[in-house]
Amino acid sequence: MTHIVNKTLLLFLLSFYSVFSQIETKNYTKISGTKCSILAPNGFIVSSNFNGLQNVEKGASIMITELPGSYFMMHENFNAENLKSRGMILISKETVDYNNSQATYIKVRQEANGIQYLKQIVMFGNQDYTVLANGIYPEKYKQIEKEIKTALFSIKYNKNEDISTIENVDFDIDLSTTNFIFTKQMSNTIIYTIDGKFPTEHPFFMAGKSISKINAKNKKEYSVERLKNLPNGKSITIESITSINIDGLDGYEIIGYGKNSKEEDEQIYQIMLYTESSDYYIMIGITSLENKDYLKTFKEIAQSFRIKK
Known part of the structure; x- marks a missing residue:
């Protein structure tokens, strides 16, 4: 049952996000409900609808999700065929150096409600967990692409942080x-x-x-x-x-x-x-x-x- 558990959870999480209180520490913003902190791009504030950041004016967001299970398996699952089945067109996918390890950097295009969106996805982890950071913005605001990429690659993961309580669901x-x-x-x-x-x-x-x-x-x-x-x-x-x-x-x-x-x-x-x-x-x-x-x-x-x- 384990494999379907992981895939079910991934789809579930891509659809639902909670109201969390993010904590800003110096220049980094701690994303509550995760073990991650991020440098917020200009114009982005903590979200009241999901665990991440949002730019209300441009309709852009950065969502961070932690999943149990192998990063390496998740890397393989994010291919053109699987993305297409979810309405996303793969633009590029590459393995990059990240925090003395490796990460997957993916760019996709998707239409929603008549609007063309671009997505940058940074994914990293190990055999036991995967962190999925998703930067989403309308294609007409493509000029913020570099800022979002910089933010995604600024993410710090604190593996020793304890997240053991239910936070802020209604x-x-x-x-x-x-x-x-x-x-x-x-x-x-x-x-x-x-x-x-x-x-x-x-x-x-x-x-x-x-x-x-x-x-x-x-x-x-x-x-x-x-x-x-x-x-x-x-x-x-x-x-x-x-x-x-x-x-x-x-x-x-x-x-x-x-x-x-x-x-x-x-x-x-x-x-x-x-x-x-x-x-x-x-x-x-x-x-x-x-x-x-x-x-x-x-x-x-x-x-x-x-x-x-």
Whole structure:
């Protein structure tokens, strides 16, 4: 299950970011919720919507995400074919010297809402973790490209920093009656496992909130689309889709079956709840069929969801 855990988390994190308090130390800005600090480019301030920096005037941002798992595997996965499947066109990819080690430097182009964006991605790590720093800006502001590149390569990683508490998410879920425990938080994605390890070979549960507004006229179809965007999601067989209301938010509960990268059967549980302000919350539970009794537990956790007052 480990490989699908890593890919699922990557897609999850590319969609959701949390409200964090960044701490400015001298010229460096500490990105809370990560072990990273960065030199902010001119015009960039700490974001109130994701863990990173933003330039509101130019619609540009620098997002930093930490992922468990091999940097070397992630390097291989960031290829033209995989990027194209996510709507991104690979411009260039190279391995560069970085902080007495190596990093991957990638440039891509992507269209979103009729706007052409350019992205610079710096990725580094080792066999156990990967740091993904993503600089995004509209192509019409290409003149800030050099500043963003300089900022990305200024990132410092403090491997000894402890990040062991849940920070600044605007919702709660109750796991006190289950054997799940808090394991990690990456951006505003909270991860729970039963063995306290991640990646894990055992059932796991994740919850997060959208970073941007959506214009989903048919929320049922959008919920199915999000499910199908999971790794191997196109092959997921949907058993049921049920309208649901939790803490005053309407949404959809989906139960499905699929296979992981090892072709092992798995059960997938997804809840999406939609707000009146065009945000959404998503919860995902994945377990092997040998542990399919965890479906009941996934439902209990989802029903405990509450927005913080």
